[in-house]
Amino acid sequence: QSALTQPPSASGSPGQSVTISCTGTSSDIGGYDYVSWYQQYPGKAPKFLIYEVNKRPSGVPDRFSGSKSGNTASLTVSGLQAEDEADYYCSSYAGNDNVIFGGGTKLTVL
Amino acid sequence: QVQLVQSGAEVKKPGASVMVSCKAFGYTFTSYYMHWVRQAPGQGLEWMGVINPSGATTYYAQEFQGRVTMTRDTSTSTVYMDLSSLRSEDTALYYCAREIQPHAFDFWGQGTMVAVSS
Numbered sequence: 754q755s756a757l758t759q760p761p762s763a764s765g766s767p768g769q770s771v772t773i774s775c776t777g778t779s780s781d782i783g784g785y786d787y788v789s790w791y792q793q794y795p796g797k798a799p800k801f802l803i804y805e806v807n808k809r810p811s812g813v814p815d816r817f818s819g820s821k822s823g824n825t826a827s828l829t830v831s832g833l834q835a836e837d838e839a840d841y842y843c844s845s846y847a848g849n850d851n852v853i854f855g856g857g858t859k860l861t862v863l
Numbered sequence: 864q865v866q867l868v869q870s871g872a873e874v875k876k877p878g879a880s881v882m883v884s885c886k887a888f889g890y891t892f893t894s895y896y897m898h899w900v901r902q903a904p905g906q907g908l909e910w911m912g913v914i915n916p917s918g919a920t921t922y923y924a925q926e927f928q929g930r931v932t933m934t935r936d937t938s939t940s941t942v943y944m945d946l947s948s949l950r951s952e953d954t955a956l957y958y959c960a961r962e963i964q965p966h967a968f969d970f971w972g973q974g975t976m977v978a979v980s981s
Contacts, residue, residue, distance in 0.1 A: 756907065787967070789967040789968070798958060798972065798973060799908065799958075799960075799971055800971075801963075801967065801970075805964060805967070810969060842907060842908050844966070845966075846965065849922075850913065851922070852910040852913075853910060854900075855907065856907045857907040
């Protein structure tokens, strides 16, 4: 299975909103509401941000939101802050107990 | 509090095998599936497979079938990932990650670097 497709980079100024897309197929994103998002700082393990498309674990700021339309999921970061500069990864259930990740997006806060 | 503590870095020669451990603290070990995810230097995340610590059922990504084995020891709350026939492309940081919701991972180990070099 190929990785989910994410843009390599995204950027925005402090206070702005940025949306990162994650495109798959009807066999993964389009077929299940099991899309998750993770934030990763350099040299650190990924941090859990979003699950089941649009649910936030406790402790995750509501500036982070998720959505899905067809075979594409999206992560929106509102009110950008300097600390949001990191790599972001999407993942999706792909059937038969498989999970697939996106290639990652490097978010730069200008 | 929940913690996943992994074993230390490894250096292996091509063709060898490596075993990475992940010891769980702060929760009921058998209540949550454990996944393994790897990340090659400068690259993205790659899912390898999952083990149910309760019944030891495993599911592996097709890419790793035949080369990976995941096991667990409930007496020590530890899961193990064994990868054989190592090649240079297996050089990566290997993470264990706890599944909290279907196919979503809330806690991750610190990562174990495995370097494969002749």
